Amino acid sequence: HGSNIEGMLEAVELADGNPLHLAHINAYCRGTVLPEAEETELALKALAANPNISCESYLSPLNGTSAEIIDGLPGSMVTRRCLKTGGFTEDEAGMEAALLSGWAQVNYPQGQEMTLLTGEAARDYWRGQQTLVSVSFAVNPVGPRVRLATAKKADGSFAVDAVSTDGGGIPRNVLLAAGLALVDLGGLSLQELVAKISYQPARLLGLANKGSLTAGRDADITIVDRLQHSAFATIIGGQVCYMDGKVLGRGGRIITTAAGADYVRSQGLEPLVVDLADSSLLQKAQKR
Known part of the structure; x- marks a missing residue:
């Protein structure tokens, strides 16, 4: 059924009780099959x-x-669905029209940041790159985003394990700003927000030394400006890497299993090796 509520429910059925990671649940609740609120409750x-x-x-x-x-034609079925949602034809002409109108926004590298291009600038960059660019559409309704981030099960645990994103490199990593807005609205407590954007993602990835501050764990800390809803400083492994708009650190690590560690090193990078047996995903398998 593809990337919609029917596809999500189909995936759950095919899992048949085995552990399965379903990414970004809100992407299946965009109102493409049923009203968005109904899709959210089904999820x-x-x-x-x-x-x-x-x-x-x-x-x-x-x-x-x-x-x-x-x-x-767009190679991605998700892109075709987004064009249809915006009232555009699902072909090359529709993509060009969507870019010119601003419905489609090209992810454009500007200096050290990714920005969003629309209009003729977006169209020209897209053409200049032989259409091999990433693009964003404002297709995630606010209702499902808020409901899925805050919903709890009957036992008081969260229905959705974490608030996270697979798109931090483009302008949609708004976890801190939007998450703190939910705290201000009373949808989450500050402690719950920390759990959902830090502790739980670390558990999903099997990052045993991250996600909380206790003896023996990595000294990874973000200092937050509550009024501005933004990060003021970031400390990684005890070293200040960002402060007041300035990047002070260098380098980074690639999260991998042991199977990929040698390849990461061969590329001149440092691997951060995780054991998936430590991940909450596979721990669910052990309970089965």
Whole structure:
């Protein structure tokens, strides 16, 4: 059924009680099959009935997909669906029209940041790159985003494990700003927000030394400006890497299993090796 509520429910059924990670649950609740509120409640009902499913949602109205055109058509079915949602034809002409109108926004590298291009600038960059660019559409309704981030099961645990994103490199990593807005609204406590954007994602990835501050764990700390809803400083491994708008650190690590560690090193990078047996996803398998 593809990337919609029917596809999500189909995936849950095919899992048949085995552990499964379903990414960004809100992407299946965009109102493409049923009204968005109905899709959201169906998703929550399925999660409550299937504790073998690990999942997260994200808080940006924007998605991320490919603008590549193959034989006159978008190569991505998600892109085609987004064009249809915006009232555009699902072909090359529709993509161009969507870019010119601002419905489609090209992810554009500007200096050290990714920005969003619209209009003729977006169209020209897309053409100049032979259509091989990423693009975003504002297809995530606010209702499902808020409901999925805050919904709880009957036992008081969260229905959706974490608030996270697969698109931090483009302008939709708004976890802190939008998450603190939910705290201000009373949808989450500050402690719950920390658990959902830090502790739980670390558990999903099997990052045993991250996600909380206790003896023996990595000294990774973000100092937050509550009034501005933004990060003031970031400390990684005890070293200040960012402060007041200035990047002070260098380098980074690639999260991998032991199977990928040698390849990461061969590329001149440092691996952060995780054991998936430590991940909450596979721990659910052990309980089964």
